Amino acid sequence: MGRRMVLLVVAVVMAVLGAGLVYAYAQGAEDRAADDYDTVEVLVARDELAPGTDFRQALDEQRIRLVEVPNGVLIEGSTADNRPFEGQVSLTTIYPGEQIIADKFGATEDVDAVDLLPIPQGMIAVAVELSDTGRVGSFTQPGSRVAVFVTSASQDGGEDGLGEPARLIYPDMQVLGVGSRTLPRSEAVGPDGGPIGETSVTLLTLAVTQEQGERLIALQNNPEKILAFGLRNSVSDVVPSPDPED
Template structure:
């Protein structure tokens, strides 16, 4: 009798274990279709805008891979925008959306300053040796009353970024009136300036040619008189 009871109990326990294993296996491989990014969603972009641009789709995800706050439709986050960049393959979750997104800049702009960009040739940007984080002096080649001059415009400026390079045609005329055209690559450089210096650089760029001087910790640079033909050899 005792042996029969033990055997019966063993059978019941085996059946319960097998049933539990089946349930666990079903839960492990059972999937839910959740919204997933297929392209980058930028901060400030609503889920409806992203869906309209084809940036999200429903994708089957197993229960073990579900993230808290997952979404199965766009209606759950209606009127909200992405608070951070959402990359392709990420699940759309509630914690990454809100009522407003604070714009962020990839540039480390110093306090009380702004970023402006200038378009310079390779020689004017020290043959490409100027890099983000460099400190430079800015010179202006200009013409005042028919008199060409070169003068220091700003003694010390921080470079925030170096952008793309594009070829630009430049035409020059010699003393005999003959013109020559050459292709010079120009590169966008982004500088950190306060308002007054930004206005100087923008005005100078529109009324002359800018050139940079790359500085080191030991460089000596100070404002001075303009160099012209009359004092070039003094």
């Protein structure tokens, strides 16, 4: 009888200890879960940021903003402090909802130029200078499709007195980028008798084959020729003109 009592007491003690351990584990798991669901503010991309995107500009445009994120999904290096990123640009594509970390930002010169433009396989990027009218105003943007025309800089002569007509040389090209540069003040005199001030020209970067690039560069550098673009879409009906000597 005494031995049975001892075994019973031992069993009760073990059961109590087991229950205590289970409770302690469950309580710890609950606390850990609560910690995982506690939130903290970190910088997060709202929109997709292409390589070379300026951090300050993206922040001012609210493309990067502070978001409360559960502790359980924080990644190493995430922060709410924008100061380390000032003056830096994204080094790679950053996707919507991605937390901002230092490893993905750096100086402009650290960006791989190949990543800045989505150049199709087998093609190269060539920049062409155009006026606003030559690029269809402000409607031509990265991703646009354009038809390329060339005409003579001199419009004297011709049967109707209008000079040489423009010719379509490339019916469909992809615009990779749009930029601008300022031309210095000219010493020439404008219509009002005053000096011509600084002017801006648009730089359109196109995806081209080597042969197309060679031809566009030659036309661009020929003072007797003028290039112009026509904005097009998938249903535009354009056919290249006959190909006389440029």
